[in-house]
Amino acid sequence: MKFPQFIRVPKYKRFHITPRYYDPVKEDIEMRTQKIKNELYNSKLGNYRSHISGSFERKVTRDSNTGFLRLIIFLVIIGSLGGYIYFGKDFLYIFFLLIPVYVYFRLKGGTKRR
Numbered sequence: 001m002k003f004p005q006f007i008r009v010p011k012y013k014r015f016h017i018t019p020r021y022y023d024p025v026k027e028d029i030e031m032r033t034q035k036i037k038n039e040l041y042n043s044k045l046g047n048y049r050s051h052i053s054g055s056f057e058r059k060v061t062r063d064s065n066t067g068f069l070r071l072i073i074f075l076v077i078i079g080s081l082g083g084y085i086y087f088g089k090d091f092l093y094i095f096f097l098l099i100p101v102y103v104y105f106r107l108k109g110g111t112k113r114r
Contacts, residue, residue, distance in 0.1 A: 083091035 080092065080095055083095065
């Protein structure tokens with residue numbers, strides 16, 4: 001016998017879904033047609049699949065000059081810092097004037113003349 005209660009206690013809740021409509025025959029037909037479409041699509045691709053999958057691989061080639069270029073940049077920075085400490089601001093002014101002149105003549109000499 002249950003006594004009346006003044007406080008309402010919530011009941012245990014469960015997760016329950018009732019499907020609206022389920023047709024196993026229709027689902028089977030859709031699965032078969034999808035399978036046939038996939039087979040036809042894959043047969044049309046043929047040998048292209050191996051070419052496509054190989055083209056997405058990352059091919060990293062390191063140039064041997066990158067390490068040398070880093071060394072040159074590092075030496076230039078250390079040299080300019082040492083020149084600034086030893087000679088002062090005059091060294092930096094001369095240094096930053098010589099770099100654009102060098103780059104200009106380097107680029108100008110790199111073009112082919114006809």
